Amino acid sequence: xxxxxFDGEAISVRQGKTKANLWIxxxxxxxxxxxxxxxxxxxxxxxxxxxxxxxxxxxxxxxxKLRRQIGAEAYDIHSLRYTATAELARVGLDDDxxxxxxxxxxxxxxxxxxxxxxxxLRARAANNARASKL
Numbered sequence: 710x711x712x713x714x715f716d717g718e719a720i721s722v723r724q725g726k727t728k729a730n731l732w733i734x735x736x737x738x739x740x741x742x743x744x745x746x747x748x749x750x751x752x753x754x755x756x757x758x759x760x761x762x763x764x765x766x767x768x769x770x771x772x773x774k775l776r777r778q779i780g781a782e783a784y785d786i787h788s789l790r791y792t793a794t795a796e797l798a799r800v801g802l803d804d805d806x807x808x809x810x811x812x813x814x815x816x817x818x819x820x821x822x823x824x825x826x827x828x829x830l831r832a833r834a835a836n837n838a839r840a841s842k843l
Contacts (some may be wrong), residue, residue, distance in 0.1 A: 710753045710762075715743060717771075724812030731812050791822050798823030801830060 714721045719734045735743065736781045747827065754763035763771075778783050790811055797807045813819050820827075 711751050712748060712753055713751070715753065727812045727814050729812040729814065730827035731810070733810060740785040794819060795826045799830070 710720060710722065715735075718740075719732050721730070721732050738831040743753070746753070749759045750761075754768070755761065756763055756767060770787050772785075773782070776784060794807055794811050794813070797810060798819075804816045804823075807813070807819050807823065808816075811819070813822075
């Protein structure tokens with residue numbers, strides 16, 4: 710990503726798997742990190758020489774290093790999209806809103822990734838309804 714992809718509120722990206730162009734609002738933590746980041750290149754994340762973008766391989770290696778440090782080797786870089794889908798489902802968003810963030814093209818894929826979280830939401834709602842009626 711280039712600094713020009715960041716408008717101060719969100720980052721414009723092209724989702725790698727679906728090729729969907731997405732405008733993704735940045736969470737507060739990311740906004741703070743970007744505000745304090747040194748701009749030594751046109752790219753937000755650079756290679757070690759700070760002359761080009763951080764490669765996919767470099768990002769994957771960096772993620773693996775961090776995953777080893779925290780004992781999360783079983784999780785890969787692709788699970789980030791799954792995690793985002795589950796988190797958005799956990800707060801009760803519908804498929805269309807989730808798809809606006811994740812870039813999924815079909816409701817079926819959102820339902821696959823969001824299924825367990827949605828089941829938990831429905832179970833909690835059912836339990837709360839039962840408790841309020843008894």
